[in-house]
Amino acid sequence: MALHPDSKKLRVVHHDPKRDHLIRIFLLVFIALLGGFAYWYGGSHAARNLEQVRQQNVSLQSKASVLEEENKEFRQRLGILETASKIDREAVNHVRLLVKQLEEEKEQLHKELTFFKSILAPEDMSTGVRVAGFSLLKEEEPGHYRLRLVISQVARSNPFLKGTLSVLLIGEKDGNEQTIPLQELIASDQMIPRLGFRYFQALPSDKEYLDFTVPEGFQPEEVKVMVQITSGIRQTFEEIYQWDKELLADVRQEQDSG
Numbered sequence: 001m002a003l004h005p006d007s008k009k010l011r012v013v014h015h016d017p018k019r020d021h022l023i024r025i026f027l028l029v030f031i032a033l034l035g036g037f038a039y040w041y042g043g044s045h046a047a048r049n050l051e052q053v054r055q056q057n058v059s060l061q062s063k064a065s066v067l068e069e070e071n072k073e074f075r076q077r078l079g080i081l082e083t084a085s086k087i088d089r090e091a092v093n094h095v096r097l098l099v100k101q102l103e104e105e106k107e108q109l110h111k112e113l114t115f116f117k118s119i120l121a122p123e124d125m126s127t128g129v130r131v132a133g134f135s136l137l138k139e140e141e142p143g144h145y146r147l148r149l150v151i152s153q154v155a156r157s158n159p160f161l162k163g164t165l166s167v168l169l170i171g172e173k174d175g176n177e178q179t180i181p182l183q184e185l186i187a188s189d190q191m192i193p194r195l196g197f198r199y200f201q202a203l204p205s206d207k208e209y210l211d212f213t214v215p216e217g218f219q220p221e222e223v224k225v226m227v228q229i230t231s232g233i234r235q236t237f238e239e240i241y242q243w244d245k246e247l248l249a250d251v252r253q254e255q256d257s258g
Contacts, residue, residue, distance in 0.1 A: 129153050129161065129229055131239045132200060136223065136246040137209065143216065146209035147182070151227060152200035162231035163195040165203065171220040171243070178218060185212035195229070 133150030153161055167182035183192050190210055195201055204210060214220060223246070226238040 128155070129227060129233075129235050129237065131225055131227070133202075134223075134225070134239075134241055134246065135209070136241070136243070138247055139211075143214045144211070145214065146211055147223075148209045149203040149225065150200055151195060151197070151203070153197070155233075158198050159232040160198045161195065161229050161233065163227060163229035165192060165195050166224075166226040167192065168224040168226070169214070169218075169220050170222040170224055171218055173215070173218040180215070180218070182210070182212060185214065187211045195227070 130152055131149065132152035133148065135148045137146040138144075139146060147167070149165075149167070151165065169180045169182060169185070171178055171180075186192070187210075190204065192203065192210075193205075220243045222243060223241045224238060225241070227236070229235040
């Protein structure tokens with residue numbers, strides 16, 4: 001017998017061992033069935049999820065393959081466009097360079113045409129031998145200069161002339177007047193040639209300049225050009241050019257051409 005907690009009365013509880021044993025068996029079977037069902041349901045659900053994941057993976061791989069092909073095609077198109085753009089830029093730059101070269105050649109031809117007109121058809125139309133061109137340039141290195149001369153003939157018959165040419169630098173050194181032949185100052189691989197021409201003769205003949213160095217302490221003031229024609233006709237003359245004036249004229253000419 002057992003004492004009920006809410007009453008002081010005694011109550012008789014019958015104990016059936018068989019019933020308790022059946023209940024325990026039923027609970028064990030129920031738990032086992034519940035566990036089996038849970039295992040089966042979980043496995044089935046996991047299998048379905050795994051299949052879905054596999055299908056999604058296949059789909060994603062297919063899409064990734066398509067995107068990779070499209071990306072490859074876009075990269076190829078981009079490469080073609082970049083190459084075409086580069087070619088276009090190079091073509092434009094080439095055309096610009098070509099136009100610049102043509103403009104420079106045109107300017108040079110215009111200068112040469114003006115030069116030849118001044119020799120063959122001078123404005124004063126006086127006949128005889130003359131200095132048709134004189135150019136004196138100062139280089140960046142102190143004491144270094146460049147000079148170019150053109151001797152021409154204006155005549156009806158234009159006989160072939162021969163003669164000599166002398167160029168002298170007249171200046172001052174240590175307070176004393178001094179004259180130096182240009183031949184002594186020019187580079188060793190250059191020289192002042194004898195004259196021999198029908199229309200004109202340039203000095204030097206290759207459209208370049210005579211390079212020369214002024215001695216230290218010598219201050220040039222004038223350049224004297226002396227021409228003596230001994231064959232064809234006979235003529236002797238000289239021209240004197242102011243040193244500073246010719247250098248200033250060269251600076252102005254460079255500014256105008258720039």
